[in-house]
Amino acid sequence: xxxxxxxxxxxDSIETPxxxxxxxxxxxxxxxxxxxxxxxxxxxxxxxxxGDFPAAYLSLLNKNGVDTSGIKVVNNGKTFFWSxxxxxxxxxxxxxxTELNVLADFNPELPESYxxxxxxxxxxxxxxxxxxxxxxxxxxxxxxxxxxxNFWMNTAWDDLLDVISMVDVLTINDEEAxxxxxxxxxxxxxxKIISMGPRFLVIKKGxxxxxxxxxxxxxxxxxxxLEEVFDPTGAGDTFAGGFIGYLACSGDVTFENMKRAIIFxxxxxxxxxxKFGTVGLQNLDMTELNERIRQFSDMVQFDxxxx
Amino acid sequence: xxxxxxxxxxxDSIETPxxxxxxxxxxxxxxxxxxxxxxxxxxxxxxxxxGDFPAAYLSLLNKNGVDTSGIKVVNNGKTFFWSxxxxxxxxxxxxxxTELNVLADFNPELPESYxxxxxxxxxxxxxxxxxxxxxxxxxxxxxxxxxxxNFWMNTAWDDLLDVISMVDVLTINDEEAxxxxxxxxxxxxxxKIISMGPRFLVIKKGxxxxxxxxxxxxxxxxxxxLEEVFDPTGAGDTFAGGFIGYLACSGDVTFENMKRAIIFxxxxxxxxxxKFGTVGLQNLDMTELNERIRQFSDMVQFDxxxx
Numbered sequence: 001x002x003x004x005x006x007x008x009x010x011x012d013s014i015e016t017p018x019x020x021x022x023x024x025x026x027x028x029x030x031x032x033x034x035x036x037x038x039x040x041x042x043x044x045x046x047x048x049x050x051g052d053f054p055a056a057y058l059s060l061l062n063k064n065g066v067d068t069s070g071i072k073v074v075n076n077g078k079t080f081f082w083s084x085x086x087x088x089x090x091x092x093x094x095x096x097x098t099e100l101n102v103l104a105d106f107n108p109e110l111p112e113s114y115x116x117x118x119x120x121x122x123x124x125x126x127x128x129x130x131x132x133x134x135x136x137x138x139x140x141x142x143x144x145x146x147x148x149x150n151f152w153m154n155t156a157w158d159d160l161l162d163v164i165s166m167v168d169v170l171t172i173n174d175e176e177a178x179x180x181x182x183x184x185x186x187x188x189x190x191x192k193i194i195s196m197g198p199r200f201l202v203i204k205k206g207x208x209x210x211x212x213x214x215x216x217x218x219x220x221x222x223x224x225x226l227e228e229v230f231d232p233t234g235a236g237d238t239f240a241g242g243f244i245g246y247l248a249c250s251g252d253v254t255f256e257n258m259k260r261a262i263i264f265x266x267x268x269x270x271x272x273x274x275k276f277g278t279v280g281l282q283n284l285d286m287t288e289l290n291e292r293i294r295q296f297s298d299m300v301q302f303d304x305x306x307x
Numbered sequence: 308x309x310x311x312x313x314x315x316x317x318x319d320s321i322e323t324p325x326x327x328x329x330x331x332x333x334x335x336x337x338x339x340x341x342x343x344x345x346x347x348x349x350x351x352x353x354x355x356x357x358g359d360f361p362a363a364y365l366s367l368l369n370k371n372g373v374d375t376s377g378i379k380v381v382n383n384g385k386t387f388f389w390s391x392x393x394x395x396x397x398x399x400x401x402x403x404x405t406e407l408n409v410l411a412d413f414n415p416e417l418p419e420s421y422x423x424x425x426x427x428x429x430x431x432x433x434x435x436x437x438x439x440x441x442x443x444x445x446x447x448x449x450x451x452x453x454x455x456x457n458f459w460m461n462t463a464w465d466d467l468l469d470v471i472s473m474v475d476v477l478t479i480n481d482e483e484a485x486x487x488x489x490x491x492x493x494x495x496x497x498x499k500i501i502s503m504g505p506r507f508l509v510i511k512k513g514x515x516x517x518x519x520x521x522x523x524x525x526x527x528x529x530x531x532x533l534e535e536v537f538d539p540t541g542a543g544d545t546f547a548g549g550f551i552g553y554l555a556c557s558g559d560v561t562f563e564n565m566k567r568a569i570i571f572x573x574x575x576x577x578x579x580x581x582k583f584g585t586v587g588l589q590n591l592d593m594t595e596l597n598e599r600i601r602q603f604s605d606m607v608q609f610d611x612x613x614x
Contacts, residue, residue: 089491184396187534208515211532220606222527225518227494259609290613299527300607302566306597 001248002042004114004141005032005241006133007123008103009047009071012277013083016090016231024277025057026082028123028147031234034281035241035268036121037065038289041248043241044114046070046133048106050077064282070111077102090229091206110136118142119248121240122167124149127159134166143253145169145244146198147236150176165197168253171240173204186211190218200258202243204236212262214255221262222300224270224292231276235269238281242268267292308555309349311421311448312339313440314430314544315410316354316378319584320390323397323538331584332364333389335430335454338541341588342548342575343428344372345596348555350548351421353377353440355413357384371589377418384409397536398513417443425449426555428547429474431456434466441473450560452476452551453505454543457483472504475560478547480511493518497525507565509550511543519569521562528569529607531577531599538583542576545588549575574599 012026029045036043044067051073058068083097106129120141122130130146146167152160153176164170170193174186181189186203190213193201203211205223212219242265247253250260267289271280319333336352343350351374358380365375390404413436427448429437437453453474459467460483471477477500481493488496493510497520500508510518512530519526549572554560557567574596578587 185534185536186532190532205515208512209527209529218532218606219609220516220529220532221609222516222529222607225493225497225525225527227492229492256610260611263609263611293611293613297609297611299525300529302526302528302570302604303563304567304570304600304604306600 001119001251002044002117003036003119003121003244003248004044004046004070004110004117005029005036005121005123006046006108006130007032007121007125007237008080009045009049009053010080010082012233013081013097014231014233014276015085017086017088018230019276021231021276023081025060026233026277027080028125028237030061030278031237031272031281032121032123032241032244033061033066034064034278035238035265036245036248038268038281038284038286039242039245039249039264040065041245042067043245044070044117046108046110046114048072048074048102048108050079050102051075053079060282070114072108074102084233086232090232093232108133119244120144121244122146122163123237123240127152127156127163131159131163131166134163143168143244143247145171145240147171147240148176150179153179161196164193167198169200169202170198171202171204171236171243173206173236177201177203187218200255202262204239206232206235210239210262210266212255212258217255219255219259219262221259221266222296223266224296224299226270226274229273232273234272234278234281238272239265239269241265263293263296267296308426308558309351309424310343310426310428310551310555311351311353311377311417311424312336312343312428312430312548313353313415313437314339314428314432315387316352316356316360317387317389319540320388320404321538321540321583322392324393324395325537326583328538328583330388332367333540333584334387335432335544337368337585338544338579338588339428339430339548339551340368340373341371341585342545342572343552343555345575345588345591345593346549346552346556346571347372348552349374350552351377351424353415353417353421355379355381355409355415357386357409358382360386367589377415377421379415381409391540393539397539400539415440426551427451428551429453429470430544430547434459434463434470438466438470438473441470450475450551450554452478452547454478454547455483457486460486468503471500474505476507476509477505478509478511478543478550480513480543484508484510494525507562509569511546513539513542517546517569517573519562519565524562526562526566526569528566528573529603530573531603531606533577533581536580539580541579541585541588545579546572546576548572570600570603574603
């Protein structure tokens, strides 16, 4: 099955307690596309870059099975740039620089060849752009997964609620779920958010794992406790790419299969954070991935016989 | 099997966003004893109370299968009193009052009938007192579980390390594990703490679940996402009581069985937080407990077949 991914393709400059990396390949669509590509899904990116974006990065994406023909190049423009510094706990960070550049006027047009894709991943972006993409599909994709963040809750509330009502799966973190719903209890928050439209809600909790809700069920996926967290950048997007990639690959969008998809996404994200930028994800092979999924499985197995 | 529990028996005054309770039954040994008692373990408390402690509370403990003959009564003294106020997030709290009272001179002497117990739970207390209790056993108990907190890391470091080296299982929260080990990664923290003596380490993460480590393995137990958290007081002690209670009840202290014990402890703690004070735990029946354990089990089940 094929997958359209809408999101940023960017330069990232990252500082962590373990080192620095300047102007490396980043962006939500990059991580999502690479993760889905690893699962042999035909991932087609819709994004925008400037003339300064190196051909080597495009070629890296292509070599990893990512179709970049939907990435618009603005020759006289500059690529979106983000720079951040992680604190010692590696859980919190300061944004040092955000230069929207070509992203400021981004108004994506889907290539014709993208319009019959059955899976759509909306990476974190202005809600109006996310909606504009959904509307370009002549037939609604079979599954639409949407990522967003608190920034849009503060600046584009009505648009955000509108897009949320159009998607099947929303992925946000626990604080965002609380803000979006006005409920502290995640059980109540999930119920409220599901009543806003999405049939499924994924609450990402970083090192504490992830929760999957639908109207009647909840699934708790652990995060693997890691020896080293080197650079958390892209973990959430890798998770989303692994999640929708697994669903697209299997063609099964049931709750049961979403549980597996979350385990795949979590396992893939655990490789991303072990290296700077996209390196951990690029180098990942399926044998290692399967081994890590076995570790996830072992880690949560218990066997209690009750009367 | 029988179990000795050393810890506080106290009056608690608690304020949460949902209400107030004044001078209710509290204390680590109270929650631990009640939880173990629920599992039909003969739990024997070692503690101290003042003459102001109501007979009704002792009778409540006795009716729930807790032996209170090791609780020393200081007739002209006042019972340990703690008062706290929870913030809106229910995860953080301010201590408003701590009156040690009779606890200030507590120097527990084990009744003879306690000295052949095979299981020992050291609730959070001055490390020197915890050590003094261990030394009174003519034969070392088969399993010693110890709870502690960051306060002792700041005020009684050498004593604390000494007691830690004498126990089998240490239970602390994630921040305390980081402080005790000087490592941010919980994998590394666990390795370091296990090298200090305990063969097992339980890292409690509140609403994010718990991790169990030994030298070679890790187990991740979820926390059940709850509709209502009414009063978190006693959750950690209920967890510890359910944990050691399950081990004492089954007589099996392997890693595999500790996984089950953690699920029992987590399930029991989920009842404690749903009501003020000990009420949720007192009213718990085994049918409800089994039902909740089934929910835990369903919540983490997934089935992935790998090539």
